[in-house]
Amino acid sequence: MTDLNITRVDATEADFDTVLDSMLAWESVSDAQMQSTVAEIIAEVRQRGDAALMEYSAKFDRFFVNSMAELTLDAEAIEAAFNRLPEDKQQALRVSAQRVEDYHRHQVAESWHYTDETGVVLGQQVTALDRVGIYVPGGVAPLASSVIMNAMPAKVAGVSDIIMTTPAPDGKVSDFVLGAAFVAGVSEVYLLGGAQAVAALAYGTETVPNVDKIVGPGNAFVATAKQQVFGKVGIDMIAGPSEILVVCDGKTNPDWIAMDLFSQAEHSHDAQAILISHDRDYLDQVQASIEKLLPTMERQDTILQSLNDRGLFIRVKVLDDAKALINRIAPEHLELSIDDPESWLADIRHAGAIFMGRHTSEALGDYCAGPNHVLPTSGTARFFSPLGVYDFQKRSSLIGASATAASELGQVVSVLARGELLTAHARSAEQRIDD
Amino acid sequence: MTDLNITRVDATEADFDTVLDSMLAWESVSDAQMQSTVAEIIAEVRQRGDAALMEYSAKFDRFFVNSMAELTLDAEAIEAAFNRLPEDKQQALRVSAQRVEDYHRHQVAESWHYTDETGVVLGQQVTALDRVGIYVPGGVAPLASSVIMNAMPAKVAGVSDIIMTTPAPDGKVSDFVLGAAFVAGVSEVYLLGGAQAVAALAYGTETVPNVDKIVGPGNAFVATAKQQVFGKVGIDMIAGPSEILVVCDGKTNPDWIAMDLFSQAEHSHDAQAILISHDRDYLDQVQASIEKLLPTMERQDTILQSLNDRGLFIRVKVLDDAKALINRIAPEHLELSIDDPESWLADIRHAGAIFMGRHTSEALGDYCAGPNHVLPTSGTARFFSPLGVYDFQKRSSLIGASATAASELGQVVSVLARGELLTAHARSAEQRIDD
Known part of the structure; x- marks a missing residue:
């Protein structure tokens, strides 16, 4: 086993900014070969529908079926699986x-309207998406929590049809x-993976209905496919490796x-665990515990590689100096293991x-x-939010x-639209001005 | 001048679905050459910063400058431009x-929290983005309204630095x-266009500060650049041609x-104007007015081409049949030119x-x-919303x-995390369970 060797840095040192920037650097690689492979899979599914899906299941998952029925689980089959679980898991x-x-119910947005002093009714009508698709990866770990975290906000939003692949x-x-x-x-499950599952959800086939939005984690094929179908359907945010500060x-x-640091590091070799304290002795104690x-x-192999490659212990002069670092790092997960964490909230802008x-x-x-455990990574908490009910409602x-109001405001439209040389816009409003 | 020839179809005819689908079809073309040109421009700006920006301004805009100061307008210069406008435009x-x-103030989301019966404080802290970039196209029409529509939601959200290019x-x-x-x-304006402006906003240069999100319309170079920097920064939705139903x-x-139909058709040859009525005579009257x-x-040239290529008159048996068509089309703009439009709202799911x-x-x-006038196009109102304050806040x-709560919930975590084979997660929670 390789030796443990976590990078340690003092925030007062001259090269601190350089070290921190280089440790935080992470960029998804966009591979032209991957892009074209995925584009081809999507095109095949659009053209040949179910037939293509069954071929890909045989090719990629060694799952040989004669009909789409074998790739389809209805509500009854889903409930039966639950009933087979041991009591503690249920x-x-x-x-x-x-x-x-319960938590996500607090996120539900309601429609609103008002009449302003000009006599214009103004408002916003909030509705749920009709149908969404949740992608759940296969592989070693059965990600039950990922199903709940991706489907529940849709359910709470009132999405009537939640499809899982x-x-x-x-x-x-x-x-x-x-x-x-x-x-x-979840309404129904299709036993489909990879870019072909994303293509089926985006465009529909004879069996799989097309959805309005696709969410959920996946490998590089899935992530690339989601990017390629974005615009035809909605997608959730682009996720990088998991991190904790x-x-x-x-x-x-x-x-x-x-x-706690291990719990992020065990996700993948490029996951990132960072610890900040003002207390050098304490950093030594955590090192000893590790x-x-x-x-x-x-x-342990994954944890070790993650800690050695991307782990970081930062010593600050006083603990309050951590606040600026939090906002600079904009971490996916922030643990405030301190006495009065509420008092820090007002100073935390990005997490x-x-x-x-x-x-x-x-x-x-x-x-x-x-x-929700679907959270913005790699500093994107500067502009992305946790997955939520708001991702499954639109306005x-x-x-x-x-x-009277049309007449009054028509004069404003006239000036602005003519200023923009859009005279049909101007005349559309002007014809409703009272003489 | 070509003859006017708007497609007219009756919703009761056998081939109606086919005609409607083919008239609505619109897909953005993703051109490999465009992708690679834009990728190169972005790489140049990342590597050479201001020097690359000044070269591109000379090359693409015939604007030859010796320093970035000539491409920069501060608050004073912006105000001076306003003061030069005639009174009616001001x-x-x-x-x-x-x-x-005033309208957007109704969209501001507030932070919230509560303590549940287990003794867990749960909530959501809402904050504004720090700095955003607004792209405003050049060209023939000076899009003043686009500036207001893109910048104002950011201002209302509390974004402290709104940069325009x-x-x-x-x-x-x-x-x-x-x-x-x-x-x-708007805080400051940079006289930069195209993919190079988007690159500067996303990555920053010696002069242009990097932003957290880039919004606003643009040509194919701008749209492609926004897609390529998505993830590094947030972007607004992907816009197609404008439409009205x-x-x-x-x-x-x-x-x-x-x-009203002209006011969309004048935007571009691929803009779409659709009229639905149950009254054949009325459709003839509108045709005569056109x-x-x-x-x-x-x-008139743009309007004619738009109406001939993508315009559509639909006759429905009874007016109520229009409701299903509205939801199928999910129009960007929907005009309900009827007696009691409020009574229709509950049936309208997508617009x-x-x-x-x-x-x-x-x-x-x-x-x-x-x-806001920035609205989802090409049927994407099924999952996208108008640009709003929510686009400039994050949670x-x-x-x-x-x-006590950590001890109680730790037992649930233990079962689920072990079920997912993530034992560091399990032990992180288990160590906080009381004996």
């Missing part, structure tokens, strides 16, 4: 789904994932912090989710605290002018 | 800005556009409707903006009614668990 999925639902390598699909689909209100005053059990605990971890206090592990948020502007 | 810009500001062909820039920037609260009960002055008025229009009643011309919404989830 209960945990139910608790998670309920808590996520997930690959079934060798024809196998996890009851845990299907059970999560049951508690999250822990700020600690030195009074939290260092084993706790070590394990050395002690790492050999006990199932995913996906803020975990307040020593007892609030980031893992709570991943599974069952209530807020229509409402404008209703009385004859 | 006044019209002020009215428009004020009305747009606009090309200055031959060194010329419109006082009307700069005057709009003044009333809309007018539903009329046959009781509105046909000249009014003809001019024939009468078209020769009087400044932009960018709804103009209610005979007096509410679409042009009112373009300039000064209050709602951070808040989670604060007491020791």
Whole structure:
């Protein structure tokens, strides 16, 4: 096993900015070969529909079927999978789904309108999307929580048809994932993966209905396909590797912090775990906890590579200096392992989710605290938000002018539209001006 | 001049669905040459900064400068441009800005939090983006309204730094556009256009600060550049040609409707104007108005081509049948030129903006009614919303668990995380479970 070697830096050192920038740097590589492979898959699915989907399932998932019915699970099949789960998993999925639902109800936007002093009715009508698609990756880990986090905001928004696709390598699909689909209100599941699943959701086939928006994580093929169909349908944000920033005053059990850092590092070799403290001794203690605990971890190889490649311990002069670093890093997950985390909130401008206090592990948020675990990564919390109900609602502007108001405002339109040389616009408004 | 030849179809005919689908079809062409030209421009600006910008201004805009100062307008210069405008334009810009500001204030989202029965503090902190960039096209028409519509939601959201870029062909820039920037609260203007302006906003140069989000319309170079920098920064929606769907009960002055259709058709040859009525005679009357008025229009060539290529008159059996067509078309602009438009709202699921009643011309919404004129096109109102304050705010989830709550919920995390084979997640939560 390679030695542990986490980069440590002092924020007062001259080269600190350079080191931090280079550690934070992460850019998705756009590969021309990948782009053209995905474009071809999408074109095939658009042209040949179900036939192409069944061929791709055989080719990529070694799942040989004679009809789309074998790739389709209806509500009954989804419920049956839930019923096959052991009691503790059923209960945990139910608790998670309920808590996520409760939280997301606070995000529902309502329609509104008012009449202004000119006599114009103005407003916004808020409606849910009709039909959405959730992509759930296959692979080793059955991502039940991902199903709940992606489907529940759609359910709360009032989306009537929530479709899920997930690959079934060798024809196998996890009851845990299907059970999560049951508690999250998924309408039907198609056992499809990769770019072909995204293409089917975007354009529809004889069997798979086309959706209005596609969300959920996936490999490079899935991510590229989502980018290519963006505009035809909506997509969620573009996700990079997961990250955590822990700020600690030195009074939290260092084993706790070590394990919190591991919980991000275990995601992938390019995940990023950063710890900030003013206390050098405390950073040493966490380092010692990491050395002690790492050999006990199932995913120690991934954790080690992540910590060595992208892990970072930052010593600040005083803990308050961490605030500026938080806003500069704009972390996906921020743990404030300090005494009075609420007092910091007003100074925090950019973070996906803020975990307040020593007892609030980031893992709570991943599974069952209530807020969404789909969060902006790689500094994009500067402009992206957590996945939410607002991603599954859309708005229509409402404008209703009385004859008087149309006459009055028509004169303003006339000046502006003629200034822009758009005379049909001008005359459309002018003809409603009273003589 | 080519003859007027608007497609007319009856919704009761057998081939109606096919005709409608083919008339609505519109897909942006993604050109590999364009992609690579834009990628090269972006790379040049990232590598050589201001020097590249000055070279591109000379090459593309015939604007030869010795320093970036000549491409930079500060707040004083922006105000001076406003002061050079004639009184009627100043006044019209002020009215428009004020009305747009008033409407958008209704969209501001506030932070919220609550403590649930488990003792977990849950909430969402809403903050404005720090700095945004507005792209304003050059060309023949000085798009003052576009400046107001793109900048004002950012201003209302509380964005502290609103930067505008606009090309200055031959060194010329419109006082009307700069005057709009003044009333809309733009902080500074850079006289830059094309993909190079987008690159400068996304990555920053020695002079141009990098922004968090780029919004505003542009030509194919600009649109392609925005797609390429998406992820590094946020962007607004992908816009297609403008469209209008007018539903009329046959009781509105046909000249009014003809001019309303012109007001979209004058935008571009691929803009789309559709009229639906149950009344064949009325459709004939609007046709006659179009024939009468078209020769009087400044932009008659564009209008004629738009109406011939993409214009559509649809006769429905009864007017209520229009509701299903509205939701199928999901129009950018919907004019309900009928007696009681409010009674239709509950049935309308997809539309960018709804103009209610005979007096509410679409042009009112373009300039000064209050709602935004940046709206989803080409059926994307199924999942996109008008540009709004929500595009310039983002959210951070808040989670604060007491020791008791962390212990209780830790047991749920344990089951779910172990079910997903993510044992560091599990142990991170488990270590906070009370013995």
